[in-house]
Amino acid sequence: MVERSEGVVIDINGPLVQARLPGSPTGEQVRLGALGLTGEVIGRSGDEAVVQVYESTEQLAPGDKVVPLGHPLVVELGPGMLGQIFDGTQRPLDRIALQSGDHIARGLVIPALDRDRVWGFTPNPALRVGERLKGGERLGTVQETSTIEHRVLVPPDVFGELIQLSPAGDYGVETVIARVREADGQVRDLQLFHRWPVRTPRPYTQRDHAVAPLLTGQRILDTFFPLLKGGKAAVPGPFGAGKTMVQQQIARWANADIVIYVGCGERGNELVDILETFPKLTDPHSGKSLMERTFLVANTSNMPVVAREASIYVGVTMAEYYRDQGYDVVMVADSTSRWAEALREVAGRLGQMPVEEGYPAYLSSRLSAFYERAGRVETLGGERGSVTLIGAVSPPGGDFSEPVTSHTKEIVQTFWALSKELADARHYPSVSWTDSFSGYVGTAASWWREQVDPSWEQKRATALGLLAQADELSRIVNLVGPEALSPEQRWALEGAGLIKEAVLQQSALDEVDSFASPQKQYALLDLIVGIYRQGILALGLGVPVQLLLEMPILGRARRAKSRYASSELEQLASFGVEVKHAFEQLTAEYRDGHH
Amino acid sequence: MKEKQFRMASAARGGLLFMRGVPGVKFNDRVVVRDHRGRKRNGQVIRSGEEYVLVQVFEGTDDLDLENTWVRFLEKPVELTLSPDLLGRVFNGVGMPRDGRPPIVSRLKRNVNGSAVNPAARAYPREFIQTGISGIDGLNSLVRGQKLPIFSGSGLPHNRLAAQIVRQAKLPGEESRFAVVFAAMGVSYDDARFFQEEFEESGVLGNVVMFINRADDPPIERLILARSALTAAEYLAFDLDLHVLVVLTDMTHYAEALREVATAKGDVPARKGYPGYLYSDLAEIYERAGRIKQRHGSITMVPVLSMPSDDITHPIPDLTGYITEGQIVLSRELHSQGVYPPIHVPPSLSRLMKDGIGKGFTRDDHPRVASQLYASYARALDVRNLASIIGPEELSRQDRDYLAFAEQFEARFIGQGETTERNVMETLNIAWELLSLLPPESLSRLSEGDLAKYHNWDRSAAKVEE
Known part of the structure; x- marks a missing residue:
């Protein structure tokens, strides 16, 4: 890298700084002023550069120096990320707290990965000195947490002959563990970590079809609007509709290997909630603490706005890195609207022409480029891995026609629309069955057919049909009252009510109900659809609908979800038998033809 | 004192002063403005460039005679x-x-x-x-x-x-x-x-x-x-x-x-x-x-x-x-x-x-009671809408229970008055009195244990009334 001379600040306008800085390319990192604030060149004209600064520019003055660093915004990729909380530019917040106390001081430079920590490295036994190596191949492994084996990879841009590989042992992240001679004769030292620019997607061999559902343990999501591993989803909703709870439930229970939670412009307390509760929660898939597979990127709403823009890319680059190791990664971004x-x-500060509600014309292309980083791939090392992206959207006034929501809706395949009306009645998760959609139902159906029950698709369709019919009937009831409905219609209303209360509503706070295995999800759906069908048969025999509506067993059916855990499916099945008996008893006299 | 000299502003508009020829002013610096009558106003630098500096004046820029107004930069933020x-x-x-x-x-x-x-x-x-x-x-x-x-x-x-x-x-x-x-x-x-x-x-x-x-x-x-x-x-x-x-x-x-x-x-x-x-x-x-x-x-x-x-x-x-x-x-x-x-x-x-609520904080049933009150009140408001169209006499017995619930919920639970102070146990007890107006089958947010302990539903009374 050629040493370039320092530049000088010309103008400060909030987080944007104009500087005289010849030769600095767009994307280059710089440090400004006496404190050494970090910034990024985002545009230039002639000798002048526009710099966006990740930290508050208070007390910066024209004439202050600007030092170019010669590289774009990069993240460190290596062991020691899991269990951590980083800021929007990947600085470790717990070590920042050790250095600067309760508040985040400016100008701090702390590497993301702890330099004092050593890791037990096991070299890949298949590798021999003298072999040709290419990017993405496995140099060895490190046990990062008790559940996650960290696979140390050759950086994607390295090709050449392996001339040295360290034996098993304890090493710090900066220790050279392998050396590669590249085609031009240059020797590259490889460490336990490498750096990668966040705005450049990491390469892979090829894209692959998504095949398996991402199971979240949430019935309305998994059963009704499924998402696949490697898919893209959005959770739009007005404030108070429960976006954060839905996102946190996914982060808790998703059957992914790695979960990255990006708090982008949101509340500080929500991240603390995760930091305090996740270590105590058990991953239903591995049986270990949830924090062993999770890390956080936090740029809360009161932290500098420019770092918020970077935080999404920082998060997704780290997600791609674990994908390249062959893992299924879920990244939850709350909220893409703040980004x-x-x-x-x-x-706005650059004076660019606004198009819709002040947003620049490139909003939709940036959004789609970001979501495009989701996907299931064949990695450079020949493994299968995936990145699933789930973005929360916070539409102003709950208006889904606003730019961020409407562009996102065109990009994603699964759309979990949250409803204010449902939330106001404390129907959680408040995912609307009319406004949500999933383009993955076909693929998910084959999985459910094979793994759970062949009639999944049909039962799901019955339930959705009943919900739609009930919405129609409610409009009539609101005009003329329930007496105007036929007994079959009143029973359909009751059936839809049962689906809402016994299947769709799910309490994140109830220990039993918070997570439902696919088998339990199907069993509850089967139970309720069964009740509805048995009621229709009873009506056919002449049983008055009022008698059906007053069956005490319906109250128990509504509570079955929190009565029977995912491990108590047999008890749930015998409850189903009890329900059947109750109906048989009720219909017996009618069946015998007494009426 | 290394404070910057008093300077003259070149323009004022909507609470902002535009100043030329003041190099090296720190962003967000505190500013004191002295107007032509010698009164002081406070301000802050909100943009600082080589060409001009923008100062936001907290007391506004009305009635400023720019010829005789002087601005001083304090070289420190507002404290x-x-x-x-x-x-x-x-x-x-x-x-x-x-x-x-x-x-x-x-x-x-x-x-x-x-x-x-x-x-x-x-x-x-x-x-x-x-x-x-x-x-x-x-x-x-x-x-x-x-x-x-x-x-x-x-x-x-x-x-x-x-x-x-x-x-x-x-x-x-x-x-x-x-x-x-x-x-x-x-x-x-x-x-x-x-x-x-x-x-x-x-x-x-x-x-x-x-x-x-x-x-x-x-x-x-x-x-x-x-x-x-x-x-x-x-x-x-x-x-x-x-x-x-x-x-x-x-x-x-x-x-x-x-x-x-x-x-x-x-x-x-x-x-x-x-x-x-x-x-x-x-x-x-x-x-x-x-x-x-x-x-x-x-x-x-x-x-x-x-x-x-x-x-x-x-x-x-x-x-x-x-x-x-x-x-x-x-x-x-x-x-x-x-x-x-x-x-x-x-x-x-x-x-x-x-x-912050529930077992160990307030009372075990608190979260479910809150959730149930929400759900029942939402249903009661639907019933009230319906009643305003078809008339309350056309409602089913259960719907009339919901109407009574809504009225008491608003009058007693919410409308407690300005001088009443209730501790949380009193609040929860009133909640149960109101929930007891509704049949247990419709209270799916409550556990069976809660109902057995606190719910005081008299089915026979309801039947007789009918």
């Missing part, structure tokens, strides 16, 4:  | 002087006394803009605060370190509710050291006086710091007032270990002041003329509430805002709701029916409630 607002703020 | 003597005092937005007493003298001064709390240093709020108000304690509990705004409308009794919270808020079974920081932005003389008298009557005045900007005071000062008040709150909470309740009223006036300055600067508007950074700006204020590990004090925040035309989707309540941990919404309909406090239950919410 879009950061774009808008910078665009 | 608030801090000492325990703050308690019992009244200040303006920049921390100058408004009570006729001398300024605070102390070596301790802090930048009012503060700096972001490290999320890793925060402690999660979980201590239930009893406000003595059923609509809050029972359904939307407040916890220590939470920010829970009151969304109101013009003419609704939000001030009385805020004052009642200040008067009654306590941790059950604990005598604690507390303080109140009261930040009034653009409030009327009467409202400011109401609070002052309230604090005097309840005998807490000595524990209150007031920052007051009245409706006829310069609007730009509101931008710095909220920050001064929170700097004082942080000092009281995290230096002096006090539990601080911050009341900010009215955030709508604050946001309007922000819009005024943004418009003068020529910022690109996002919605309804408000700048795109309204969210981040509000977050800088609201996120200063909370608890911090290893610190004994806390900041609990109750911002009050009036929703323009009662519209909850207006940018100010909308963005506030996205930042705060819930909201208490007031209803014009309940108010006109004489219900006090007129808490509109369906859109009200407390996000932190889940961790």
